[in-house]
Amino acid sequence: MNTDPIIWLTIFVLSIFVGVExxxxxxxxxxxxxxSGANAIHGVILIGAILVAGTAQSVPILVLGLxxxxxxxxxxxxxxxxxxxxxxxxxxxxxxVEKSARRELEK
Amino acid sequence: MTLAWAQLGYLAAAVxxxxxxxxxxxxxxxxxxxLIGAAGALLACVIVFLVxxxxxxxxxxxxxxxxxxxxxxxxxxxxMTQMPQLVALFNGVGGGAAAIVAIIELTELGPGTTPVFDLxxxxxxxxxxxxxxxxxxxxxxKLQELMTTRPVxxxxxxxxxxxxxxxxxxxxxxxxxxxSLIFAVLLAAVGAGLGVLLVLPVGGADVPIVISLLNAFTxxxxxxxxxxxxxxxxxxxxxxVGSAGTLLTRLMANAMGRSVINVLxxxxxxxxxxxxxxxxxxxxxxxxxxxxxILLAYAQRVIIVPGYGLAVAQAQHTLRQLVDLxxxxxxxxxxxxHPVAGRMPGHMNxxxxxxxxxxxQLKEMDEIDPEFKQADVALVVGANDVxxxxxxxxxxxxxxxxxxxxxxxARQVVFMKRSMRPGFAGIExxxxxxxxxxxxxxDAKDTMSKLLAELKALTV
Numbered sequence: 001m002n003t004d005p006i007i008w009l010t011i012f013v014l015s016i017f018v019g020v021e022x023x024x025x026x027x028x029x030x031x032x033x034x035x036s037g038a039n040a041i042h043g044v045i046l047i048g049a050i051l052v053a054g055t056a057q058s059v060p061i062l063v064l065g066l067x068x069x070x071x072x073x074x075x076x077x078x079x080x081x082x083x084x085x086x087x088x089x090x091x092x093x094x095x096x097v098e099k100s101a102r103r104e105l106e107k
Numbered sequence: 108m109t110l111a112w113a114q115l116g117y118l119a120a121a122v123x124x125x126x127x128x129x130x131x132x133x134x135x136x137x138x139x140x141x142l143i144g145a146a147g148a149l150l151a152c153v154i155v156f157l158v159x160x161x162x163x164x165x166x167x168x169x170x171x172x173x174x175x176x177x178x179x180x181x182x183x184x185x186x187m188t189q190m191p192q193l194v195a196l197f198n199g200v201g202g203g204a205a206a207i208v209a210i211i212e213l214t215e216l217g218p219g220t221t222p223v224f225d226l227x228x229x230x231x232x233x234x235x236x237x238x239x240x241x242x243x244x245x246x247x248x249k250l251q252e253l254m255t256t257r258p259v260x261x262x263x264x265x266x267x268x269x270x271x272x273x274x275x276x277x278x279x280x281x282x283x284x285x286x287s288l289i290f291a292v293l294l295a296a297v298g299a300g301l302g303v304l305l306v307l308p309v310g311g312a313d314v315p316i317v318i319s320l321l322n323a324f325t326x327x328x329x330x331x332x333x334x335x336x337x338x339x340x341x342x343x344x345x346x347x348v349g350s351a352g353t354l355l356t357r358l359m360a361n362a363m364g365r366s367v368i369n370v371l372x373x374x375x376x377x378x379x380x381x382x383x384x385x386x387x388x389x390x391x392x393x394x395x396x397x398x399x400x401i402l403l404a405y406a407q408r409v410i411i412v413p414g415y416g417l418a419v420a421q422a423q424h425t426l427r428q429l430v431d432l433x434x435x436x437x438x439x440x441x442x443x444x445h446p447v448a449g450r451m452p453g454h455m456n457x458x459x460x461x462x463x464x465x466x467x468q469l470k471e472m473d474e475i476d477p478e479f480k481q482a483d484v485a486l487v488v489g490a491n492d493v494x495x496x497x498x499x500x501x502x503x504x505x506x507x508x509x510x511x512x513x514x515x516x517a518r519q520v521v522f523m524k525r526s527m528r529p530g531f532a533g534i535e536x537x538x539x540x541x542x543x544x545x546x547x548x549x550d551a552k553d554t555m556s557k558l559l560a561e562l563k564a565l566t567v
Contacts, residue, residue, distance in 0.1 A: 005224070008334055008342065011339065011342055011343060011346075012330065012342060012346055015330075015342070015343050015346035015347055015350070016346055016349070016350040017350075018125055018347060018350075019128070019346060019347040019348070019349065019350030019351040019352075019354070020350050020351065020354050022125060022128045022129040022132065022347075022351065023128055023129075023131075023132050023351045023354060023355060024354065025132060026131075026132040026133075026355075026358070027134075027471075028358075028359075028362050028446040028452045028453055028471070029134065029444075029453045029456045029471070030131065030132060030133070030134060030137060030453055031355065031358065031359055031362070031446075031451065031452035031453040032190065032191075032194075032451045032452060032453040032454050032457060033131060033137055033141070033453065033457075034128075034131045034132065034351075034355060035194060035318065035319050035322060035352070035355060035451070036190075036194045036197075037127060037128070037131045037140070037141050037144060038128065038131075038322060038326070038347075038348045038351055038352055038355070039194055039197055039198050039201070039322050039325075039348075040141075040144065040145070040148070040197075041124050041127065041128070041144055041148070041326075041344055041347065041348050042198075042201050042322070042325050042326045042329045042344065042345055042348040043148065043197075043201055044120075044124075044148055044151055044329065044340065044341060044344045044345075045201055045204050045205050045208065045328075045329045045332060045341065045345075046148075046152060046171075046204070047151055047152065047155045047338060047340065047341060048204075048205070048208045048329075048332045048333070048336050048338065048341055049204055049207070049208055050152070050155050050156070050159075050161065050167055050171075051155065051159055051161075051336055051338070052208050052211040052212065052215075052336075053163060053166075053167050053170070054159060054160070054161030054162050054163060054164075054167060055160070055161075055162065055215075056162070056163065056211070057215070061211055061214060061215075062163055062166070064207055064210070064211055065207075065208075065211055066166055066167065066170040067170075067207060068203075068204040068207040068208050068211070069167055069170040069171060069174065069204075070170045070171075070173050070174040070177070071174065071200040071201070071203050071204040071207070072174065072200070072201065072204040073170070073171045073173075073174025073175050073178060074174045074175075074177050074178040074181070074197065074200050075178070075197050075198070075200050075201035075204065076148055076178070076201075077174065077175045077178035077179060077182075078177070078178025078179065078181050078182045078193075078197050079178070079182075079194075079197045079201075080141060080144065080145040080148070081178065081179050081182035081183070082181075082182035082185065082190070082193060082194070082197070083131075083141045084138065084141055084142065084145075085182060085183070086187075086190065086457050087137045087138040087141055088138065089187075089457055089460040089461045090134055090137060090138070090456070090457070090460050
């Protein structure tokens with residue numbers, strides 16, 4: 001592989017620090033959605049699956065590649081959808097509270 | 108080399124993922140963060156079709172459609188109580204996909220031209236991807252209670268584990284020396300075996316920590332695939348998930364007062380064998396819903412400790428009505444949310460949010476725990492391990508060291524329980540036999556409805 005390995009290593013190391021930094025202060029309330037969201041992000045392996053399936057030279061390899069595509073899309077799409085479902089529930093009660101607060105005011 | 112604008116597109120997608128993780132760390136921005144992440148993933152998929160020379164377009168699109176349908180269906184059909192196992196499955200298939208991608212890469216190598224380092228990365232991806240896949244399947248089986256939730260250890264386990272590691276090392280070396288499909292398949296099989304062995308000794312209550320760990324594993328395999336496929340986005344996204352997932356695993360373990368090593372291998376030291384599976388016949392005090400209704404109605408301060416049993420019985424909506432009614436009577440009511448109430452950290456918040464319980468009534472452990480002393484009644488609904496004093500008094504109990512809610516300090520403790528069966532961690536709860544404790548037996552939803560009816564009768 002032609003790219004300079006040092007560049008890959010640099011990106012790798014910097015990404016580690018970014019990953020740690022962005023979630024360093026998260027309340028336990030959000031652990032579940034965060035895990036689920038991170039899970040959806042690694043579903044981007046779908047790109048890799050598409051690449052290998054798209055360049056397959058033989059039928060068995062193509063079939064194997066397509067299996068990977070199916071699995072990766074389940075991971076990615078399912079992951080984002082289920083995370084969203086969880087998070088909708090976090091935002092809903094707040095609106096209900098505001099509504100009841102408004103009702104109180106109107107009284 | 109990939110076109111410059113495509114690289115820029117991948118960069119944009121990577122930034123989306125970082126913003127997504129950042130957003131998910133705060134309740135206010137979480138949903139937007141997740142949607143930004145999804146947009147980044149979509150962008151990346153469009154780019155790969157535009158710039159790469161993709162053949163077999165129709166079958167690939169069909170495969171994506173099939174995977175999308177399965178994923179969306181699963182995500183919408185799942186009960187909120189079953190969320191953890193679904194996340195485990197989604198994670199597992201991701202790991203499986205990464206392993207398959209690496210195997211295919213291997214078959215397409217020209218003879219003798221591949222640098223050793225690339226082969227090592229390939230072996231790593233196949234191995235860890237399979238570990239993640241098989242491990243996730245076992246976590247799914249445990250959480251779905253299709254197999255025992257108790258730690259599974261057998262004599263000779265450490266030896267088998269050691270042999271597994273040796274086999275993994277051996278087939279990795281084999282694959283690097285002779286890059287052939289046989290070694291790849293062997294490595295995948297060994298990885299799957301190791302994945303099963305990794306999760307078997309983990310007790311049910313600790314399984315979520317393992318899901319998070321396997322999640323980080325999958326992230327690393329995706330990063331490795333990025334290197335193999337020369338795709339920077341995969342490298343960045345995978346590494347982000349790998350490092351964030353590792354940190355999250357530690358945070359979760361801390362919330363339960365455990366170390367990750369202890370979670371994974373604690374059972375091997377024989378500590379968890381203390382768990383009682385037999386139903387005890389020691390005397391307990393039980394009461395009728397009418398008695399408990401009176402107790403609640405004339406209390407000043409009530410703290411509710413909800414647990415997984417509440418969610419399983421789908422009683423959270425009835426509970427909210429009960430709390431509303433009590434609040435109308437002037438009783439001060441709060442929910443004490445243990446960090447690991449439910450099956451995963453934060454799970455209970457999701458479940459109660461689903462029942463539209465106002466966010467401010469949900470109190471985190473640190474905030475509410477000192478208030479039990481002032482509480483007249485602690486109402487424990489479908490929870491057990493999170494109020495079990497054994498976590499402080501019995502070294503050797505599987506939950507020893509886990510911070511607990513001191514419901515026992517309230518003047519009265521009311522337990523709503525289905526039976527005398529011990530909790531998820533499989534240990535008996537001394538609190539049940541305290542003189543201040545009253546038990547209310549029955550299905551949580553059924554009992555809760557009766558309680559609500561009695562309370563309404565009192566109010567009229």
